[in-house]
Amino acid sequence: MNKETREKLLDAFYAKCRESRLSVTPQRLAIYKTLIGNKEHPSPEMIFKDVQSQFPMISFATVYKTLETFEQNGIVSKVTHLHNTLRYDPMTEQHHHIVCKRCKKIIDIDSTEIETLKIPSQVTKDHIFIDYDVHFNVICAECKMKE
Amino acid sequence: MNKETREKLLDAFYAKCRESRLSVTPQRLAIYKTLIGNKEHPSPEMIFKDVQSQFPMISFATVYKTLETFEQNGIVSKVTHLHNTLRYDPMTEQHHHIVCKRCKKIIDIDSTEIETLKIPSQVTKDHIFIDYDVHFNVICAECKMKE
DNA sequence: TTTTTATATTATAATCATTCCTAAATCAAA
DNA sequence: TTTGATTTAGGAATGATTATAATATAAAAA
Ligand SMILES: [Mn+2]
Ligand SMILES: [Mn+2]
Ligand SMILES: [Zn+2]
Ligand SMILES: [Zn+2]
Numbered sequence: 001m002n003k004e005t006r007e008k009l010l011d012a013f014y015a016k017c018r019e020s021r022l023s024v025t026p027q028r029l030a031i032y033k034t035l036i037g038n039k040e041h042p043s044p045e046m047i048f049k050d051v052q053s054q055f056p057m058i059s060f061a062t063v064y065k066t067l068e069t070f071e072q073n074g075i076v077s078k079v080t081h082l083h084n085t086l087r088y089d090p091m092t093e094q095h096h097h098i099v100c101k102r103c104k105k106i107i108d109i110d111s112t113e114i115e116t117l118k119i120p121s122q123v124t125k126d127h128i129f130i131d132y133d134v135h136f137n138v139i140c141a142e143c144k145m146k147e
Numbered sequence: 148m149n150k151e152t153r154e155k156l157l158d159a160f161y162a163k164c165r166e167s168r169l170s171v172t173p174q175r176l177a178i179y180k181t182l183i184g185n186k187e188h189p190s191p192e193m194i195f196k197d198v199q200s201q202f203p204m205i206s207f208a209t210v211y212k213t214l215e216t217f218e219q220n221g222i223v224s225k226v227t228h229l230h231n232t233l234r235y236d237p238m239t240e241q242h243h244h245i246v247c248k249r250c251k252k253i254i255d256i257d258s259t260e261i262e263t264l265k266i267p268s269q270v271t272k273d274h275i276f277i278d279y280d281v282h283f284n285v286i287c288a289e290c291k292m293k294e
Numbered sequence: 295t296t297t298t299t300a301t302a303t304t305a306t307a308a309t310c311a312t313t314c315c316t317a318a319a320t321c322a323a324a
Numbered sequence: 325t326t327t328g329a330t331t332t333a334g335g336a337a338t339g340a341t342t343a344t345a346a347t348a349t350a351a352a353a354a
Contacts, residue, residue, distance in 0.1 A: 002231055003309075005206040009237075012188070015286065016199065020182070022330095023321055023330070023331070024321095025320075025331065025333070027328095027330080028331090031167075032237075034353080035235065035237040036237060036310075037237070038237060039254075040234065040237060040253075041234045041236050041244075041253040042232055043232040043234055043235075043311095044232070044233055044235075044311085045232070045311085047235070049284075057333070058261070058332090059332070059333045059334060059335095060311095060312090060314090060333095060334090061313080061314085061332080061333070061335090062331080062332055062333070063316095064311095064312065064313075064330085065313095066331095067218070067233070067235055070235075071235070074239055075239070076235050076236060076237050077235070077236045077238070077239045077254055078233065078234070078235060079227045079235065079236050080228070080230075080232075080233055080234050081192040081227070081228075081232040082165070082226065082230075082282065082338080083191070083230065083233060083261060083312095084228075084229075084312090085191070085339090085340065086190055086191055086225065086227050086230055086338085086340085086341085087188045087189065087190055087225070087226040087227050088182065088188065088190075088194070088214055088217075088223050088224070088225060088226065089188050089190060089224045089225070089226050090182040090183060090184070090185060090216070090223050091221060091224070092221055092222070092223065092224045093241060093350085094268045097188075097226060098274065100268055100270070106187075106188035106226055106285050107186075107310085108186065109267055109269055109270070110267070111268055112233070113267035113268065113344075114191060114264065114265075114267050115150050115265065117261065117262065117264070117281065118258035118261075118262065120246070120256055120261050120283070120284070121260065122256055122257055122326085123220075123245055123256070123283045123285060126288045126330090127285035127286060127287050127291075128246065128249070128285055128291055129283065129285050130248060130284040130285055130286065131282075131284050132282060132283045133228065133281070133282045133283060133284070134264065134279055134280070135194050135280045135282075136266070136267070136270045136276065136279045137276075137277040137278050137279060137280065138270060138274035138275055138276050138277055139274060139275040139317085140274050141273045141274060142333095144275055165299080165303095169301095170302070170303095170349080170350050170351070171350085172302065172349075172350070174301080174303070175302090188339095191340085191341085192340085204303090204304075204336095205303085205304085205340090206303065206304045206305065206306095207304095207340095208304070208305080208306095208341090208343090209302080209304075209340080211304055211341065211342075212302080212303085212342090213302090228312095230312085231311075232310090232311065233312085233313095233342095233343085235320075265331095292323065295339080295349085295354100296353100296354085297352100297353080297354070298351100298352085298353075299348075299350105299351095299352085299353095300349105300350090300351095301328100301348105301349080302347105302348080302349070302350085303346105303347080303348070303349085304345100304346090304347080304348090305344100305345100305346095305347105306343100306344085306345095306347090307329080307342105307343080307345105308341105308342080308343070309340100309342070309343085309350105310339100310340085310342090311338105311339090311340085311341100312337105312338085312339085312340100313325105313336105313337080313338070313339095313344080314332090314336080314337070315334100315335090315336080315337090316333100316334095316336105316342090317332100317333095317334100318331105318332085319330105319332070319333095320328100320329105320330080320332080321329085321330070321331080322328100322329090322330095323326105323327090324325100324326085324327085324330095
């Protein structure tokens with residue numbers, strides 16, 4: 001990643017923080033800098049270790065909290081859905097799901113309702129393709145009402 | 148769900164167990180029966196509670212182990228991906244991922260490589276649609292080599 | 295049917311990721 | 325600068341999952 005892209009992303013970070021009324025603390029900046037250009041989709045632990053080298057006093061709780069805050073303000077995104085517990089399905093044929101972000105309800109999608117994706121060459125090229133899953137993230141009717 | 152469908156699923160269960168050399172224990176049968184026709188995509192805890200009512204001595208470990216065994220033998224499937232730790236992404240624009248089932252490596256897919264899905268009416272009908280994610284599950288080159 | 299042997303189960307302890315808590319520190323608005 | 329709100333560090337607490345080891349059981353063999 002070149003210097004200008006980096007500068008631009010940093011500027012955008014400051015802008016978003018201002019917009020969202022988030023203080024730009026040294027910890028937050030360090031965490032964000034660790035993420036810029038990071039293609040690993042890192043876990044909180046990886047980020048913690050990374051930041052720790054330049055910032056020995058940082059705490060785990062800060063990393064978790066900061067990432068959560070960043071996500072809520074559109075500064076980073078989460079790759080993992082339904083993270084807190086395992087969920088099983090007796091239906092083993094490929095099908096896809098609607099997932100409520102609030103209550104974690106999972107609903108099957110009618111297979112006829114969704115077109116089949118062509119597998120990108122990037123997938124087949126270097127890897128053994130197994131299958132793919134689509135999650136439609138929503139706020140369900142019940143959760144919508146509760147607002 | 149009618150009786151015949153149920154019978155058929157149970158027969159298939161016995162067949163799969165025979166095929167995979169899995170003993171059909173009362174616990175396994177009870178767990179499978181709980182799953183038949185279950186549309187909730189239940190967690191191990193939900194399954195445990197359900198089975199417990201007819202099988203008071205069952206242990207949590209049995210439920211976990213059984214579900215894992217079932218999954219490895221194609222008897223049930225897991226809805227949750229990348230379940231054990233959170234993973235973050237500095238790129239907030241919608242894009243999709245290749246995920247290695249073994250090492251949990253996550254790779255971005257070139258947006259130009261994948262067509263856009265039409266949002267099924269089932270999704271928009273009752274829910275507030277937010278976005279969707281596609282995970283291509285693979286065994287990556289490195290993991291393939293290690294075999 | 296009995297014996298045998300591998301496999302499965304239970305109960306409990308251990309682990310791991312994540313969240314909670316609180317006093318102290320820091321930020322930014324006035 | 326003062327002030328009030330926000331953020332942090334550090335450690336304890338929680339909750340999900342996994343490991344362990346002794347006992348029980350299923351199913352293959354005799
Ligand atoms: Mn399903
Ligand atoms: Mn990504
Ligand atoms: Zn909901
Ligand atoms: Zn891999």
